[in-house]
Amino acid sequence: MKNANSKKYDAILLAGEGECSYKVLNRHKAFLKINGRSIINYVVESLQQVESIRSIYVVGFKEKLMQTLQDSAIDLNYPKPIHILQQQANLYENIWFAFLKTLPSKGEGPDLKDPINVDKAVLIVPCDAPLITPYEV
Secondary structure (H helix, E strand, O other): OOOHHHOOEEEEEEEOOOHHHHOEOOEOHHHOEEOOEEHHHHHHHHHHOOOOEEEEEEEEOHHHHHHHHHHOOOOOOOOOOEEEEEOOOOHHHHHHHHHHHHOOOOOOOOOOOOHHHHOOOEEEEEOOOOOOOOOOO
């Protein structure tokens, strides 16, 4: 029997670029540097250390995110799988699109009426929280 505290969740890390995201030094907040590292790197590394996180889905400009994470030598497969998703038109679509990707699919898309999917919980995390710790998550 599984311990109730051992449940695993997927995390959706929102790093989409829109009008509001360019307010700091004319750069998207996720890619601002602190001690030579992009803010998003700090958030990803914290999420990777959380035992109850199964997978991490990062939503934003896919090419830019891939390059930033690769430049920082973040492993996209270990200790947690990291999925980079292209951003959609707005915040709501980014969350919905990423949530659908967390659901199991049998070819034609996820079954939203499946009891396992109906009550699925995910963790939504903003990209601009560089001081977040695994303990806080």
